[in-house]
Amino acid sequence: MNVFQFKRCGSLLSVIALMTSVAAQQWQAPTAMRRLANGITVVVSEDHSAPTFGVCVSYGIGFRLEQEGRTGFAHLFEHMMFEGTPNAPKGVLDRVIEGGGGLNNGDTRYDYTEYIETAPVSALDPVLWIEADRMKTLDFSRKNLENQRNVVEEEVRVNVLNRPYGLFFAIDLPGKAFDTYPNAHNFYGDFKDLDTAKIEDVQKFYEQYYAPNNAVLAIVGDVQPDDVFAKVDKYFAAIAARDTPRRANVDEPPQKSERRSTETDKLAKVPALAIGYRMPPRHSPDALAGAVTGELLHNGQASRLYQALVKEKQVALSVDGGLNWPLGTPYEFNGPTLMTSFVVYPPNVSEDQLLAAYDSTVKELIDKGPSQQDLDRIVAKMRSDWYDQLEIPISRASALSHAVLFDGNFDRVYQIPGDLAKVTPAQIRAFAAKYLVSTNRTIMNRVPAQREVQAEKNGGGGQ
Amino acid sequence: MIKTKRIAIAILFFVSFSFAQKEVPMPTDLPPYGAERPLRPPSVHSAKLDNGLTVWLVSEPGFPKVAFTVAVQGGFAADPADLPGISELLSKTIDQGTKARTAKQIAQELQAAGGDLNASSKKDFIEVSTAVLASKMDAGIAVLSDILQNATFPDAEVALAKRNLSDSLRQSESEPSFLARRALAKVLFGDHPYHVTTPTQESVAAATSAGLRRIFTQRFRPDQVILVAVGDLDEARMMELVKAKFGAWKALGEPPIPVPTRPSSTPEHAVFVVARPGSVQTTLELGSFGPLRGDPDYEATEVANAIYGGTFSSRLVSNIREDKGYTYSPSSNLNTYRRAGALVTHADVRNEVTAPTLNEINYELNRLATTTPTDEELTKAKRYLVGSEAIQLQTRTALSGQLASLWVDGLPPEQISIYGQKVSNTTTTEVEAASKKYFPAFRTAIVAVGEERVIRDELAPFGIPVKTLQ
Numbered sequence: 065m066n067v068f069q070f071k072r073c074g075s076l077l078s079v080i081a082l083m084t085s086v087a088a089q090q091w092q093a094p095t096a097m098r099r100l101a102n103g104i105t106v107v108v109s110e111d112h113s114a115p116t117f118g119v120c121v122s123y124g125i126g127f128r129l130e131q132e133g134r135t136g137f138a139h140l141f142e143h144m145m146f147e148g149t150p151n152a153p154k155g156v157l158d159r160v161i162e163g164g165g166g167l168n169n170g171d172t173r174y175d176y177t178e179y180i181e182t183a184p185v186s187a188l189d190p191v192l193w194i195e196a197d198r199m200k201t202l203d204f205s206r207k208n209l210e211n212q213r214n215v216v217e218e219e220v221r222v223n224v225l226n227r228p229y230g231l232f233f234a235i236d237l238p239g240k241a242f243d244t245y246p247n248a249h250n251f252y253g254d255f256k257d258l259d260t261a262k263i264e265d266v267q268k269f270y271e272q273y274y275a276p277n278n279a280v281l282a283i284v285g286d287v288q289p290d291d292v293f294a295k296v297d298k299y300f301a302a303i304a305a306r307d308t309p310r311r312a313n314v315d316e317p318p319q320k321s322e323r324r325s326t327e328t329d330k331l332a333k334v335p336a337l338a339i340g341y342r343m344p345p346r347h348s349p350d351a352l353a354g355a356v357t358g359e360l361l362h363n364g365q366a367s368r369l370y371q372a373l374v375k376e377k378q379v380a381l382s383v384d385g386g387l388n389w390p391l392g393t394p395y396e397f398n399g400p401t402l403m404t405s406f407v408v409y410p411p412n413v414s415e416d417q418l419l420a421a422y423d424s425t426v427k428e429l430i431d432k433g434p435s436q437q438d439l440d441r442i443v444a445k446m447r448s449d450w451y452d453q454l455e456i457p458i459s460r461a462s463a464l465s466h467a468v469l470f471d472g473n474f475d476r477v478y479q480i481p482g483d484l485a486k487v488t489p490a491q492i493r494a495f496a497a498k499y500l501v502s503t504n505r506t507i508m509n510r511v512p513a514q515r516e517v518q519a520e521k522n523g524g525g526g527q
Numbered sequence: 528m529i530k531t532k533r534i535a536i537a538i539l540f541f542v543s544f545s546f547a548q549k550e551v552p553m554p555t556d557l558p559p560y561g562a563e564r565p566l567r568p569p570s571v572h573s574a575k576l577d578n579g580l581t582v583w584l585v586s587e588p589g590f591p592k593v594a595f596t597v598a599v600q601g602g603f604a605a606d607p608a609d610l611p612g613i614s615e616l617l618s619k620t621i622d623q624g625t626k627a628r629t630a631k632q633i634a635q636e637l638q639a640a641g642g643d644l645n646a647s648s649k650k651d652f653i654e655v656s657t658a659v660l661a662s663k664m665d666a667g668i669a670v671l672s673d674i675l676q677n678a679t680f681p682d683a684e685v686a687l688a689k690r691n692l693s694d695s696l697r698q699s700e701s702e703p704s705f706l707a708r709r710a711l712a713k714v715l716f717g718d719h720p721y722h723v724t725t726p727t728q729e730s731v732a733a734a735t736s737a738g739l740r741r742i743f744t745q746r747f748r749p750d751q752v753i754l755v756a757v758g759d760l761d762e763a764r765m766m767e768l769v770k771a772k773f774g775a776w777k778a779l780g781e782p783p784i785p786v787p788t789r790p791s792s793t794p795e796h797a798v799f800v801v802a803r804p805g806s807v808q809t810t811l812e813l814g815s816f817g818p819l820r821g822d823p824d825y826e827a828t829e830v831a832n833a834i835y836g837g838t839f840s841s842r843l844v845s846n847i848r849e850d851k852g853y854t855y856s857p858s859s860n861l862n863t864y865r866r867a868g869a870l871v872t873h874a875d876v877r878n879e880v881t882a883p884t885l886n887e888i889n890y891e892l893n894r895l896a897t898t899t900p901t902d903e904e905l906t907k908a909k910r911y912l913v914g915s916e917a918i919q920l921q922t923r924t925a926l927s928g929q930l931a932s933l934w935v936d937g938l939p940p941e942q943i944s945i946y947g948q949k950v951s952n953t954t955t956t957e958v959e960a961a962s963k964k965y966f967p968a969f970r971t972a973i974v975a976v977g978e979e980r981v982i983r984d985e986l987a988p989f990g991i992p993v994k995t996l997q
Binding site for chain 1: 551553554556557558559560561562563564565566567587589590591592622630631634635637638639640641642643644658659660663687690691694695697698700701702703805806807808838839840845848849850852853854855856875876877903906907910911913914915917918920921922923
């Protein structure tokens with residue numbers, strides 16, 4: 065039986081579908097930008113597919129600029145942004161956003177700290193009010209600092225100390241690959257630094273970096289730009305601009321030789337290797353070739369490393385990585401970064417065997433480069449992945465705000481798919497030959513402590 | 528294990544907070560919420576091919592991607608008793624070769640279309656999904672249809688997948704959340720087929736290519752499968768494509784596998800310890816039975832859960848995170864399967880606050896079960912659930928997955944809007960009834976993963992049995 069029911073009439077829809085399919089090669093959402101007198105930049109992108117919105121307020125401060133002796137402070141501070149203000153005490157923010165049917169979060173990265181909310185459009189005014197309120201001042205309370213210090217330390221325990229591998233490929237690897245404090249320090253924070261952070265530090269950090277002129281507010285969703293600009297003006301215009309510190313030099317002295325180390329892991333049951341190559345700056349002509357090379361090597365089951373290490377030579381269990389991985393996309397960074405590979409491998413394979421297989425995969429790329437067909441394939445995947453980023457209002461808002469923070473405009477967000485299509489096989493080959501060399505890399509091997517004991521315990525398997 | 532890029536290792540520095548106990552008044556100049564704009568329920572065009580394949584299509588023009596989700600009835604609960612969890616090996620090898628394509632060709636053709644294949648086993652079904660560029664959806668559906676009808680499970684690929692699954696199982700066994708989840712299912716479901724959450728080393732070792740092909744033939748038959756497509760597609764054209772690619776598919780195997788019965792027993796109110804030497808935290812996971820998605824008190828239970836621990840401004844998070852600072856990551860969820868519902872509370876806490884945390888969790892469970900929530904709590908929970916449904920369905924992939932899972936549970940696509948209406952209409956009396964029925968602390972089984980000596984010392988004063996799980 066053929067049950068064929070149209071729940072809504074489809075004739076008009078097919079015409080629209082046809083038009084958009086043609087336009088799909090260079091998809092771009094209507095997006096507008098304005099800067100208020102106090103320096104806050106506002107970006108609005110329309111998406112009327114659902115009666116919701118996503119907002120992202122990004123501040124130009126991240127791990128990279130935290131002071132020495134205050135490791136982990138940018139992130140601890142981020143927690144304090146949720147602890148209330150004199151006007152809206154602790155608890156109000158969440159009641160307003162969740163009571164409006166929404167969700168909120170924040171995250172801290174090397175070059176920005178962002179605050180995100182998504183909700184039905186009926187909550188737009190209260191959400192903007194909340195963001196403006198915490199841009200005016202905070203409740204600088206010792207009790208809240210103590211509470212959040214505990215919460216952050218639990219966060220470090222759950223993500224690092226109580227977890228196999230403890231994110232060593234994200235925290236320890238940059239520590240060894242870079243030589244200067246901004247890029248090398250433990251961004252989650254040493255407990256001794258977290259323990260000595262004072263409320264005065266919180267206040268000073270806020271005054272230095274949380275100014276409207278150091279912020280970009282992006283909104284994506286079922287909204288009209290003029291309406292949003294008017295609302296932002298209403299809630300944010302009275303916040304005064306402040307002087308922000310001159311951006312410190314975060315450049316690295318050149319790496320001269322390969323760096324290798326081995327550590328033990330008391331929770332891991334199989335070994336893992338992390339390899340980090342230093343990458344060119346985001347604005348360098350090599351940067352996009354680097355992004356593509358990273359994905360060619362690491363993106364999914366079709367990737368070269370997966371095919372070579374997991375499938376053909378069977379010396380690895382899993383491969384992951386890429387440029388600026390895992391703390392961001394290959395396009396969003398504003399200082400020294402790595403192309404990282406994280407490879408989990410079976411206990412009966414040696415580090416040298418694994419590395420030899422890895423090196424021959426890289427060498428093949430340097431010697432022969434990708435074919436045009438290889439390149440077209442990964443570029444299609446990267447375009448598709450980037451569209452995934454732009455599909456969700458809150459993540460499109462996030463991408464728009466980072467672009468404006470780094471470049472002063474959002475053009476790049478929509479140019480990435482087109483720019484990727486211009487990368488040539490020769491560029492990939494030249495990039496690999498220049499950057500994927502042993503003198504430019506750091507290798508960390510992480511092996512289970514007491515491997516024999518662990519293996520014995522698990523020999524029985526099952527429950 | 529670490530396969531899904533950017534999702535598996537999305538290191539979100541999660542913050543949020545709340546304060547339900549001593550609520551301060553709202554600021555006087557806070558603007559009110561605006562007029563509600565109703566969620567437009569997806570317009571689902573449903574069809575059934577002559578061979579019984581169910582097809583649900585949603586045309587959402589304007590954004591250049593199409594998401595496909597295929598659900599096949601029969602997951603972990605349908606696995607042979609001597610091969611528990613073998614569906615996971617089947618889902619890991621289904622894309623490792625067909626009569627026409629090698630594993631590498633499958634991966635490359637999908638990548639050229641902008642996609643990846645995601646296949647995973649749940650308790651009731653196996654899900655296969657991908658999202659591709661709309662301009663390349665013909666290529667995407669060609670690969671998908673080949674895999675679903677012609678997977679061959681080549682010997683060499685199965686042997687490799689077995690080795691890797693064995694090692695990654697060992698790796699998972701070092702993760703406290705994996706151990707807690709596995710233990711809780713065993714404690715809650717006992718001998719019921721829902722106790723399986725993962726394969727075992729023995730079942731992986733015993734699996735063969737021929738065995739996987741047999742299970743594949745039995746379950747992958749068109750009358751037990753739904754194909755959902757959401758995105759920039761023309762429904763009539765997509766329907767033609769589906770007929771061309773799936774029309775010749777015929778059921779070959781034995782009759783469809785039976786649906787499990789609803790578990791009736793109550794879990795034992797005891798602490799079940801999973802020893803994990805070297806732990807600096809105890810992972811607590813408490814579980815009790817809850818309603819099914821189709822039960823009349825399902826929505827009221829979701830509202831109750833949102834008040835208890837399901838949101839950041841919930842009572843539990845306010846208490847053990849924001850007030851006490853015991854934990855970074857408390858949560859509670861109502862998990863539903865085709866024939867069971869489970870309420871699960873989760874918290875990772877530093878060793879020395881294991882007992883105080885359990886005390887507060889018990890308090891919050893019993894407080895919900897014995898007292899009436901405030902009007903603000905009720906309103907907030909209802910708005911949150913309705914709003915978060917709209918937010919969760921923002922992506923084509925999420926919508927296609929949600930529609931497929933409704934079909935698995937025997938529910939219609941309209942359930943998406945029915946759910947929102949029922950949540951909005953839930954009364955205080957209904958929430959109280961659901962809270963009393965499902966939330967009392969004595970109904971929970973308690974799993975604790977960590978240092979055994981610490982857990983035993985900490986939890987002794989509660990006076991309930993403490994048992995070690997092997």
